[in-house]
Amino acid sequence: MEFEGYAAGEEPTLSDLYPTVTYLCRSNPALLAEYEGALARARKFRKKFVDPNSLEIDRRVMTDPTYVAHEVLKAAGDYQLFSMLIPRTLGGLGYSLLSLIIVIEEIGAGCIGLANLIGVNGLAIATIASTGEMGILARVGRRIRDGELSGRPHILSTAITEPSAGTDVEDPDLLRTARYFSEATPVKGGYRLNGRKVFISNGSIAQTHVIILPTDKRHPVETYAAFIVESGTPGFSIGRVEHKMGQKACPAAELIFEDCFVPAKDRAGLKMDAHRTLELTLGFTRGCVGLFGASVARAAFEKALRYARRTRHEGELLIDQQWAQFRLTDMYRNAQMARTMALEAILSNQVMGLYSAISGVESLDALVKRIPEQLFRQVPVAKLLSLKQARFAGAQKLSDIPSPAVERASCAGATAKYTGSDLGMINAHMAVELMGTDGLRHDAGAEKIFRDAKLLQIYEGTNQLNRIDVFKKSFGRTDMIAAAAAGGL
Amino acid sequence: MRPVVDEDLRMIQESVARISEREISRDLDALNHYPDMGDPSGMIAAMRELGLFELASATGEDSSFRTLGIILETLAETAAAPAALLLAHSVASWVARETGFQDSGGLQGCAIYTEAGHTDGNIVLSKRPEGYTLNGTCRFVVNAGIADSLLLLACSEENPSEHFLVLVDASSEGLRTGKPLLTLGMRGCPVADIEFRDVKISPQGCVPGGIEMLHQTWRRFRGPVAAIAAGITGASLRTATGYAQERYQGGKQIIDHQQVRAMLAEMLADYQACCEAADRLSENSLPVESIAASLFIRAKESAARATTDGVQLLGGYGYMEDYGQERRMRDAKQAQCLLGRCDILRQQQLAGWLASEAAL
Numbered sequence: 001m002e003f004e005g006y007a008a009g010e011e012p013t014l015s016d017l018y019p020t021v022t023y024l025c026r027s028n029p030a031l032l033a034e035y036e037g038a039l040a041r042a043r044k045f046r047k048k049f050v051d052p053n054s055l056e057i058d059r060r061v062m063t064d065p066t067y068v069a070h071e072v073l074k075a076a077g078d079y080q081l082f083s084m085l086i087p088r089t090l091g092g093l094g095y096s097l098l099s100l101i102i103v104i105e106e107i108g109a110g111c112i113g114l115a116n117l118i119g120v121n122g123l124a125i126a127t128i129a130s131t132g133e134m135g136i137l138a139r140v141g142r143r144i145r146d147g148e149l150s151g152r153p154h155i156l157s158t159a160i161t162e163p164s165a166g167t168d169v170e171d172p173d174l175l176r177t178a179r180y181f182s183e184a185t186p187v188k189g190g191y192r193l194n195g196r197k198v199f200i201s202n203g204s205i206a207q208t209h210v211i212i213l214p215t216d217k218r219h220p221v222e223t224y225a226a227f228i229v230e231s232g233t234p235g236f237s238i239g240r241v242e243h244k245m246g247q248k249a250c251p252a253a254e255l256i257f258e259d260c261f262v263p264a265k266d267r268a269g270l271k272m273d274a275h276r277t278l279e280l281t282l283g284f285t286r287g288c289v290g291l292f293g294a295s296v297a298r299a300a301f302e303k304a305l306r307y308a309r310r311t312r313h314e315g316e317l318l319i320d321q322q323w324a325q326f327r328l329t330d331m332y333r334n335a336q337m338a339r340t341m342a343l344e345a346i347l348s349n350q351v352m353g354l355y356s357a358i359s360g361v362e363s364l365d366a367l368v369k370r371i372p373e374q375l376f377r378q379v380p381v382a383k384l385l386s387l388k389q390a391r392f393a394g395a396q397k398l399s400d401i402p403s404p405a406v407e408r409a410s411c412a413g414a415t416a417k418y419t420g421s422d423l424g425m426i427n428a429h430m431a432v433e434l435m436g437t438d439g440l441r442h443d444a445g446a447e448k449i450f451r452d453a454k455l456l457q458i459y460e461g462t463n464q465l466n467r468i469d470v471f472k473k474s475f476g477r478t479d480m481i482a483a484a485a486a487g488g489l
Numbered sequence: 490m491r492p493v494v495d496e497d498l499r500m501i502q503e504s505v506a507r508i509s510e511r512e513i514s515r516d517l518d519a520l521n522h523y524p525d526m527g528d529p530s531g532m533i534a535a536m537r538e539l540g541l542f543e544l545a546s547a548t549g550e551d552s553s554f555r556t557l558g559i560i561l562e563t564l565a566e567t568a569a570a571p572a573a574l575l576l577a578h579s580v581a582s583w584v585a586r587e588t589g590f591q592d593s594g595g596l597q598g599c600a601i602y603t604e605a606g607h608t609d610g611n612i613v614l615s616k617r618p619e620g621y622t623l624n625g626t627c628r629f630v631v632n633a634g635i636a637d638s639l640l641l642l643a644c645s646e647e648n649p650s651e652h653f654l655v656l657v658d659a660s661s662e663g664l665r666t667g668k669p670l671l672t673l674g675m676r677g678c679p680v681a682d683i684e685f686r687d688v689k690i691s692p693q694g695c696v697p698g699g700i701e702m703l704h705q706t707w708r709r710f711r712g713p714v715a716a717i718a719a720g721i722t723g724a725s726l727r728t729a730t731g732y733a734q735e736r737y738q739g740g741k742q743i744i745d746h747q748q749v750r751a752m753l754a755e756m757l758a759d760y761q762a763c764c765e766a767a768d769r770l771s772e773n774s775l776p777v778e779s780i781a782a783s784l785f786i787r788a789k790e791s792a793a794r795a796t797t798d799g800v801q802l803l804g805g806y807g808y809m810e811d812y813g814q815e816r817r818m819r820d821a822k823q824a825q826c827l828l829g830r831c832d833i834l835r836q837q838q839l840a841g842w843l844a845s846e847a848a849l
Contacts, residue, residue, distance in 0.1 A: 059671060063525050167804065168738050177740035199805045245800075245808050245815035313607065313833065323832050429793065432673065432822060436830050437602045437629040440673045440823055447673035450822065454800055454815075455808055462804055464748055 006305075012298075014039050017105070017339065021098065031096075038099035041079060042106035049075045054111035054249065058448055061248035065241045068205050069114065069249055076118045077153040081107075083145045085122055090134065090385075091141030097350045101291060101343065108295025109302070112452045113249030115295065120202040120250065123285050124156035124210045129354055130280035131226050131269035132394035135385035140208060140228075142377075157206035159197035159255050169212070170282065170461045171469065172275040175224070180217035182257065184227060190264045191215065191227065193257035196239065201459075203253035204238050207231050210268070211255070224274030228266040235260030246451030269395070276406060280354040280398065282460065283410035286417035287345030289460045293420025294338035296453045300427035301331035303446050307435045318434070327434055331427045338420035345409075345416035353409025357398045411473035418463040418470075421456035428453040490566065491723070491764060493559060501544075502559050508535050509567035517568055520677030521816060524669035529677045532571050533596075533635070542596065545579035549586065551773045554709070558716035558771040565720025569820035570677035572717045576827070577601050577631035577678075579713070581640040584706050588696045590656045595637025598659070600630050604829030604837070605707035606642065606652070606700035612685060614643040614653050614695060621690040623655060623663075626682055633681035634666045642699050652699035655690055663688040674816070674823030707828045708778070711785040712771030714827045718792035719763035721824060725799030725817040726756045732803050732812070743802075752798050759791035779842035786834050789825045796821040 006012055014036050015022040025032035049072050057069045076082060085100050086092020108115035121144065128137045140156065147154030160169055168178035182195020193213065203209070211227045214220035229236055239254030269277070305328055308318035318324040349355050385394070428450040432439035439446045457463045472478075490506055493499045512535035519527030536542065541560060548557045557579060564572040581597035584590075612625035627641050636659050645651040657664065667682040696702075730753055733744035743749050766788035775781045796818040800807035807814040825831065 059525065062522050062671075161805065164737070174739050179737060199809075243810040245810070245819070323836060327832065425797065429797075429822070433825065433830055433832065436826060437600075440602065440826060441629070442671035442673075447819075450673065451815075451819065454797070454818065457801060458804055458808055462801065464801075467748075 011043065014102070018102070018343075021343075034096065034099055035102055038095070038102045039106060042081075042103040045075065045079045045081070046107055046110040050107060050110035050114050054114060055442065055445060055448065058111075058113065058246075058248045059442065061251075065243050065248070065251065066204065068251060069117070072114055072249075073117065073153045073155070074151055077148040077151065080148055081118055082121055082153060083141070083148055086125060086137070086141040086144065090138040091143075091145045093145075097346055097355060101346055104288065104291050105295045105298070105339065108292050109299045111249060112292055112296050112299070112449075112456070113247040115292065116201060116247055116250040119288065119292075120158070120206075121156045122288060123158045123201075123281075124208070126284045126354060127158050127210050127212070127226055127277075127281050128228075128268055129357070130277045130398070132357070132396075132398040133268040134394045135383070135390060136228060136266075136268050138385050143208070154208065155202055155206040156208050156210065157200050157202045157255075158210045158212070159200045159203065160212045161197060161199050163196055163198050167462050167465045169220075170278070171465055172221075172278050173472070174465075175220050175274060175278075178220060180214060180220055182213055183217045184211075184213040184215050184225060184262070184267075186215055187261070191225075191262045191267060193227065193229070193235070193260040193262060195257050197255040197257075199242060199252045199459075200255050201250050201252055203255050204241050204251045209236075209255065211257075221274045224277065226268040226277075227262045228268060229257075229260065229262055233260055233262070245454060246448065247455050273399075276398070276403075279406050279410040280357070280401075283353045283406070283413040284346070284349045284355070286410075286413035286460050286466065287342055287349055289456055290338065290345055290413070290416030290418075290420030291342035293417070293422070293424035293453075293456050294335055294342050296424030296449060296456065297331070297335035297338045297420070297427040300424070300431035300446065300449050300453070301328065301335050303444075303449065304328060304331060304431040304434045307438060307446075311435075311438075324434060327430055331430055334423040334427050338416075338423045341416040341419045345412040348409045348412040352401070352405035353413075356405070357401055407473045411470055414461075414466040414469040414473070417460060418457075418466040421453070421463060424453045424456055490563060491719075498556060498559050501556060502563050504539060505541070505560050505563040506566075508539050509564055509571075511535075513564070513571060514567050516677075517813075517816075518810070520568070520570060521810060523570075523676040524671060524679070527677060529570070529574070529635070529679060532568075532677060533574070536571055536575065541575055542578055545575050546582040546586075546592070548579050548583055551771070554712050554771040554773065555768075557713050558767050561713050562716040562720040562723075562767060565717045565820070566724045568677065568816075569717060569721050569824060570675045572720065573601075573675045573678040573824075573827075574632060576710070576713055576717065578636075580706060580710055581636075581638075583709070584640055584654060584702060585656055587706075588654055588702060590696075591693065593638050593658075596632060596635060597638050597640060598630055598632030598636030599640040600627060600642075601828060602629055602631070602823075602826045604833050605703040607829070612641060612643040612655075613646050614655060614690070615646040619689075620692055621655075621695055623657065623685040623688040623690055626684050628682045629670070629680055630683050631678060631680050633683055634669060634679050639683065642703060643695070651697060653695045653697055654699040654702055655695045657685075657688060657690065657694065661688045672823060674819035674821070676819075708781070709773070710828060711781060712767055712769075712773070714824065715763055715766035715770055715785060715788040717827070718788045718821065718824050719760065719767045721817050721821045722756070722760045722763050722792045722795045722799075725796045725814060725821075726753070726760050728812060728814055728817075729753060729756065729799045729802040729807075732806070749802065752802060756795040756798055759795035762791045763788045777842075777845065779838055779845065782834065782838035782841065785828075786831045786838065789827070790831055792821040793825045 060067050083092040084095040088094035143154045162181045165178045168174040184191040184193050209229045215223040235258050237256045239256045242252040308324050431446045432450050435446050438444045513532050561572040578597045581599040615622050639657045643653050643655050663686040665684045670680045736743045766784040800814045800818050
């Protein structure tokens with residue numbers, strides 16, 4: 001297979017980006033058409049709404065961090081980008097995960113801040129799904145779809161990080177010693193939330209928030225829970241909107257809870273296993289951050305490639321100079337490597353992790369696809385799934401996934417996360433350097449990629465934490481260490 | 490601040506630190522968003538009051554390069570923007586004096602983010618009966634819009650391989666300064682593209698042999714650039730260390746995690762590489778040119794690497810503007826481009842080394 005897009009100086013084709021997938025799909029034209037359609041749709045969205053606006057949005061937020069590109073959010077709704085991940089039975093469009101990967105990477109290659117603005121919903125969806133609460137997911141999924149249809153996108157946020165605890169509260173093993181500031185105290189009919197959450201992506205614009213809190217902060221592991229809080233709930237307010245270095249299109253805000261009452265029905269999960277919920281959620285979302293890393297690595301590479309093709313140094317085009325060729329080749333390799341790792345992570349979550357738990361829902365999807373959406377929307381899915389039996393079934397489905405499978409999927413997510421984001425950062429460094437003064441100017445775009453890339457190494461657990469996580473889940477497992485000490489390995 | 494033995498230098502260092510703390514740091518938040526917010530005039534006035542521009546203009550002897558290095562390093566510990574501003578003025582003043590241009594006494598500007606002799610634009614000097622005219626665009630000129638005169642490199646219309654150094658009055662007719670650019674780092678130090686349309690240049694305002702002169706200048710100013718890198722890296726290291734001693738994770742201070750210690754130790758090594766380069770290159774005492782070039786490249790790359798880790802060590806807080814770590818990361822990356830790209834400098838370095846080996 002030849003390189004198509006890059007060779008022509010145009011955008012890469014599906015086979016440039018995912019050659020093996022394209023090759024394997026040659027006997028399944030319908031699947032190939034879905035993937036190519038996903039890329040075409042994402043690229044159309046990117047060309048129309050991301051590429052022409054991303055620098056201007058970035059610059060505008062520099063002086064006003066509360067500014068949000070609502071027109072891009074609305075367009076994302078028009079392109080049905082919010083509901084594509086949610087199974088059809090739960091109110092979404094039920095696209096395959098691979099289509100999602102293709103769409104995320106394409107938008108992220110245009111602007112990772114805008115990709116995050118649109119993609120943050122995925123973290124909340126994954127968190128709710130990890131609790132097994134398909135009733136709540138169906139309720140939220142329906143709102144997301146309604147938002148798309150009405151032109152008023154329904155935005156979600158997920159709040160885990162606390163002022164004095166970031167990495168700790170995102171690691172099952174560190175949870176026990178984490179310095180929790182906030183708490184959800186059980187009261188009659190529900191819970192009373194008090195405390196603060198910080199750096200919450202889309203926190204200032206979301207209508208629905210998924211708040212992770214212990215019901216007893218002295219025992220966070222045993223009392224870990226997720227609460228659904230709607231904006232406007234008494235006792236809930238938005239604090240400071242942060243001035244970030246990059247990814248400015250996606251606001252990060254502080255959420256404040258002062259005796260905020262949440263009814264018991266909005267606590268997700270009948271009985272939540274903190275360890276498993278975190279593993280399931282982060283296994284998936286870290287894979288997505290790894291994919292963001294691939295997007296950034298690709299964006300930096302493509303920016304540098306365009307520059308090298310048109311810029312001369314000492315009379316010779318940079319692309320014809322060997323040192324630049326080596327740099328560009330490394331950058332191309334880095335983007336490929338990040339993408340491959342992310343692909344592995346997200347697919348492993350489909351077969352072994354979070355998305356294997358909703359496979360039952362997916363099979364229902366096949367049936368639902370035959371029902372016109374207008375008709376199906378009249379079925380009270382959320383209510384049915386909120387019945388006690390359905391809630392138990394959802395929780396059971398999650399606990400049926402074998403622990404080693406969950407750990408493997410989670411390990412793949414962490415590996416992809418730190419690999420992709422490190423490679424994205426490396427490529428961003430190289431692009432700025434290769435482009436000289438053009439690399440330093442905002443209007444040329446590379447410096448924005450540089451600023452944006454850094455956050456990927458920090459959120460969803462710092463890359464240092466992710467390395468520890470990979471160690472503990474692979475060759476550094478406690479049982480392996482014990483076996484080695486006993487001379488078994 | 491690094492300890493300085495020489496008493497005069499220490500006094501200068503302390504004065505610069507004082508003015509940085511008092512006058513410059515208060516404008517940092519706004520300058521971080523320059524040119525959309527903030528105004529560098531307060532910062533420039535404070536520097537002028539301390540006589541930094543005069544000191545920088547007087548740079549010539551080896552000892553004065555050391556002084557310039559101390560000033561730039563101390564400024565960069567607070568903010569790199571005034572250091573870049575002063576560096577451009579100093580470079581232009583030095584070239585002007587070495588080439589015999591008449592010193593206007595005002596603030597000077599030039600393009601310092603390119604390799605010596607690389608014009609990063611296309612400026613043509615044409616001979617006319619009454620003198621010369623300048624046409625074309627010079628990109629990414631530091632101190633554009635605030636400088637009284639600008640130093641630039643132009644090629645001759647008659648012989649494009651011949652280059653002239655040109656000193657242009659910034660108020661000349663036909664000179665148009667573009668809008669101040671929003672840059673990755675060193676925000677607050679104005680940078681813009683400048684367009685020249687039939688700008689008249691007197692015969693005394695241009696001299697031939699421009700590229701050779703710039704190569705010599707760029708070599709001489711590597712020390713001050715390394716000093717800027719040292720200032721930024723030192724501040725990032727100190728902030729990261731302080732945070733690591735305050736922040737708890739897993740029930741212990743994060744500085745007690747081995748990986749955090751390893752990262753801080755790497756930052757320390759990078760900082761020391763910058764300091765060594767700043768000192769030795771300013772002294773001009775290195776016997777072999779290729780060693781000087783190696784130290785210089787290593788210092789710039791070390792600063793960019795260390796300040797990236799400086800953000801990482803603070804986690805989410807490092808990414809927010811409040812702690813200054815993100816600014817240091819951007820500043821160091823921009824400083825990496827000062828006096829040329831490392832990849833291209835490496836090519837020149839090896840060519841120089843091979844030539845010196847062949848001469849033995």
